[in-house]
Amino acid sequence: MTSEEAEEREFQRLYGPWEPYDPAGVQVLLAEFGRPWWLVGGWAIEAFTGVARRHEDIDVVIFRKDLPRLRELLGGRLDFWGAGDGALRPLTERWPELHDAAGQVWLREHALAPWRLDVILSEDRDGAWVSRREPDWSAPLGDVTWVDEEGVRHQLPEIVLQHKARLDRPKDRTDLAAAWPLLAPSRQSWLRAAVGRLAPDHPWLGLMGGG
Incomplete structure (x- = not known):
């Protein structure tokens, strides 16, 4: 067993399995979102290179300010869980806000279903993208992303x-x-x-x- 396989097994033991959407599935899911979203991670690299590999999940980024709109769109179909620093907590009437360490939300149909989507919450500065690695760097979204032939936006x-x-x-x-x-x-x-x-x-x- 490779180190990555061991890591994935340990993840599933703690949090459960993933059966992620593919980019086309995300595009259908977010067709009526009406706000910017883009792919990062391995799927973004695959779109750029054309070199396929296995993907354990799919990473979509939205601006943090647009999370209420995402919940409005998908809240009846998918449960939202705030994720960060190994902690998971559902977004519910009891916990209507993300926990302090949550930098993303994981989505699934119900507690016995696999995770379907990892949504990373990007900060913005007057509407511009802000780098998570270098917070002093901000740029128009169009300067740090590109759009493929299917209309899907990806991080550079x-x-x-x-x-x-x-x-x-x-x-x-x-x-x-x-x-x-x-x-x-x-x-x-x-x-x-x-x-x-x-x-x-x-x-x-x-x-x-x-x-």
Whole structure:
């Protein structure tokens, strides 16, 4: 058993299994959302590279301010759970607000059903996207995302990889290997500098030719 398989087994023992939507399913689910949403994580890398791999979940980002609209749209179909720092708590009449550590919400049909969607809550600054890794950095959403032929918005791959570098799991290195050769030199330089800011001796710097 690989370390990733062991990690997934332990996750399911504590929290239950995932049967995530795919991007097309998310697009149907959020067709009437009417607010910005975009994919990050492995699905965003796959959309950029065209290199398929297995996905344990699917990560969708919305602005935190738009969570009430998401609950209005899906609240009758899916249960919402605030997630963060290993803690899960449902959003209900008893607990109408997210717990303090919650930076995302997990969605599923009911307690015996698998998790279907992980919704990451992004802060905004006057409507602009704010980086979770570097909170002083904000930008118009159109500058940090791209839209594929199906109309699905994705975070730029170099920003996705900046986030993945912190965990440095085998699947993150797989995504780096798939995306790195396809990045323009300026975007490679940006990612190398961003990872260097995370850790001057980060092992990815060697993989990217930065040391």
